[in-house]
Amino acid sequence: MTESATGHEAGSGYFSEENSAAVVIDRIAAATDPRLKQIMASAIQHLHAFVKDVEPTQEEWGKAIAFLTETGQICNEWRQEYILLSDILGVSMLVDAINNRKPSGATETTVLGPFHVADAPRYQHGANICLDGKGEPLLVQGRVTDTEGKPISGALLDVWQANDEGFYDVQQKGVQPEMNLRGIFETDADGRYWFRSVRPKFYPIPDDGPVGKLLRQMGRHPYRPAHIHFIVGAAGFEPITTHIFTPDCPYLHSDAVFGVKEDLLADFHGVDDADRAAELGFGNPYEAVTCDFVLVTPEQKLRG
Numbered sequence: 001m002t003e004s005a006t007g008h009e010a011g012s013g014y015f016s017e018e019n020s021a022a023v024v025i026d027r028i029a030a031a032t033d034p035r036l037k038q039i040m041a042s043a044i045q046h047l048h049a050f051v052k053d054v055e056p057t058q059e060e061w062g063k064a065i066a067f068l069t070e071t072g073q074i075c076n077e078w079r080q081e082y083i084l085l086s087d088i089l090g091v092s093m094l095v096d097a098i099n100n101r102k103p104s105g106a107t108e109t110t111v112l113g114p115f116h117v118a119d120a121p122r123y124q125h126g127a128n129i130c131l132d133g134k135g136e137p138l139l140v141q142g143r144v145t146d147t148e149g150k151p152i153s154g155a156l157l158d159v160w161q162a163n164d165e166g167f168y169d170v171q172q173k174g175v176q177p178e179m180n181l182r183g184i185f186e187t188d189a190d191g192r193y194w195f196r197s198v199r200p201k202f203y204p205i206p207d208d209g210p211v212g213k214l215l216r217q218m219g220r221h222p223y224r225p226a227h228i229h230f231i232v233g234a235a236g237f238e239p240i241t242t243h244i245f246t247p248d249c250p251y252l253h254s255d256a257v258f259g260v261k262e263d264l265l266a267d268f269h270g271v272d273d274a275d276r277a278a279e280l281g282f283g284n285p286y287e288a289v290t291c292d293f294v295l296v297t298p299e300q301k302l303r304g
């Protein structure tokens, strides 16, 4: 019997265990978008290889479909379970790494996470973004510069963080004030910015859905080390999405979403200055962190 008669060659269109990926990839030959075609061919190739490696039972495959169904069903405007799934599998960080190859000295990037909100309030320097009055007061200050150390004025810093109980405002609608612990600041002529907030605390990613259940089944905890989120952008520079982390958090080495980079551990320190504390409306001593951001131009971004 010829191979053609058995249907084992991809061109016949007949499916077999051996030629499964080739048959399906052949069927997308007419796709007009070359990038879509490339992506789908790779996805099909890897997915079939995965299934051949695992050899799932029908029941196991049914469970996988049910998991993806539940992951979609729990999503809403404020709950992004698919981002969590991508995050806990390290895929978000991998996509971030591939897309942010930069020269040394540039600020490192990390995951966006599911809690960014567009259109946070614009504030003047010094504003206190903590609207619920909870937590340990913190002064956040720094500069935005280029890789030569020249200040970038007019850079925008979009900042957000969880409250003292480890929840973002969007997780506690009606409990926290709207836009609690969010704000946008613009650097001055020296590239400087400063604002008041509270010391971030570690928190669990939302773990009451299918992703949390999967984490437990994999023997993992859901915690993220304490951090503050930033998106920093300026005209003529590549925007960065990043965090700063407290350097003493117990979860630094086991972040549920793999977002920690050593360069992002920030200099949180105590300040004993009664006059400055009084100006800030803080008790003395108080906590401060200095975080500088270094942006690159599109030309400086490394390709390949």
Ligand SMILES: [Fe+2]
Binding pocket: 113, 115, 161, 162, 224, 227, 229
């Ligand atoms: Fe976060």
